[in-house]
Amino acid sequence: MPQQMMAERDTETDARSEEAWVVATNPDFPIRARNVNWFLERGGAIKEVRLTESEAGEWSVWLRLAGRSGEHRLAMFKSDEPRTYRDVARAIAMCRDDFGYFGPITLSTDRQPQGIPDFKGPTAS
Numbered sequence: 001m002p003q004q005m006m007a008e009r010d011t012e013t014d015a016r017s018e019e020a021w022v023v024a025t026n027p028d029f030p031i032r033a034r035n036v037n038w039f040l041e042r043g044g045a046i047k048e049v050r051l052t053e054s055e056a057g058e059w060s061v062w063l064r065l066a067g068r069s070g071e072h073r074l075a076m077f078k079s080d081e082p083r084t085y086r087d088v089a090r091a092i093a094m095c096r097d098d099f100g101y102f103g104p105i106t107l108s109t110d111r112q113p114q115g116i117p118d119f120k121g122p123t124a125s
């Protein structure tokens with residue numbers, strides 16, 4: 001009987017440790033594709049996808065998950081470093097193919113166009 005209780009406790013601990021990745025409210029909290037797939041397999045859903053382009057031209061994927069607060073940045077396999085794409089079409093294809101997400105995808109960029117002067121704002125006359 002004590003072994004059965006220990007096994008049940010271990011199972012509960014394992015289940016909680018796998019869910020811990022979505023409990024955090026830190027908006028920069030990284031998640032991996034395998035965790036997103038695990039969430040989706042258990043009835044979860046992606047509410048929103050946002051792709052952001054860095055000044056270097058690399059795209060990061062941000063996800064909002066149904067029933068979870070905050071936005072989660074997709075991380076590389078076995079790392080908390082952001083998973084980035086040089087081609088926005090590949091990032092979109094990953095969301096569609098890997099996660100089955102077919103909702104709207106928002107694009108935003110930090111990249112500034114070349115050769116355009118900085119906006120100075122209205123001038124006082």
